[in-house]
Amino acid sequence: MIIGIALLNSGLRGETAPQPSAAQAHAAPSPQVFATPRGAGAPGSVRQTAGAPPLNGPTGSRSLSAPVGLRIPAIGVEAPMMKLGLDADGALEVPPVDRPNLAGWYADGAAPGEPGTAIVAGHVDTPTGRAVFYPLGAVTKGNTVEITRRDGRTAMFAVYAVEVYSKSEFPSRKVYGSSADPQLRIITCGGGYSKDTGYLGNVVVYARLTSLN
Numbered sequence: 001m002i003i004g005i006a007l008l009n010s011g012l013r014g015e016t017a018p019q020p021s022a023a024q025a026h027a028a029p030s031p032q033v034f035a036t037p038r039g040a041g042a043p044g045s046v047r048q049t050a051g052a053p054p055l056n057g058p059t060g061s062r063s064l065s066a067p068v069g070l071r072i073p074a075i076g077v078e079a080p081m082m083k084l085g086l087d088a089d090g091a092l093e094v095p096p097v098d099r100p101n102l103a104g105w106y107a108d109g110a111a112p113g114e115p116g117t118a119i120v121a122g123h124v125d126t127p128t129g130r131a132v133f134y135p136l137g138a139v140t141k142g143n144t145v146e147i148t149r150r151d152g153r154t155a156m157f158a159v160y161a162v163e164v165y166s167k168s169e170f171p172s173r174k175v176y177g178s179s180a181d182p183q184l185r186i187i188t189c190g191g192g193y194s195k196d197t198g199y200l201g202n203v204v205v206y207a208r209l210t211s212l213n
Helices: 172-176
Strands: 067-072 077-084 103-106 116-121 144-149 154-166 182-194 198-212
Touching (some): 067 116, 144 182, 154 182, 172 182
Parallel strands (some): 116 182
Antiparallel strands (some): 067 077, 067 144, 144 154, 182 198
């Protein structure tokens, strides 16, 4: 439960995805956190994913509030979204490699705009080239994330931190921890790349809801 999500160990020859600077790190206390559920992934799993996000947020209207699209205007990202669950090892699933522009949402957690922490993940690259979150490390504090939902509403989030973690020091509770207010986390691979071990860590964007229209 202390290692980051390994979406894909590909890496682009001669290219390095943008990485967040120290100026984009947290300047405020992290939200309140709760224990992760039974069945969470463990260090050393084959896909080296972090412990599963907690179940949080109301579930009654989730079919309507499920996200269908994501935009980050500052870095030119616009992507459709799919549901993600947990695999047989209790680790977070990832979007299919053959759809590099697809982002995923952990469907057993909070939906974007609901109280709690909504978790979004996507690839930084695939064997065929750059993927949806290749520029994620270039996001800065104050940037806007727009998520359209199945109910026709748009959840607007403001970024308040962007951090990069090594796999060995991935703070699962800080990233996945629930919150009384609607929060968003966007996760992809980062932190450098090694031909022997793949990506060395993860980039995580932290954002909070500003409006739901």
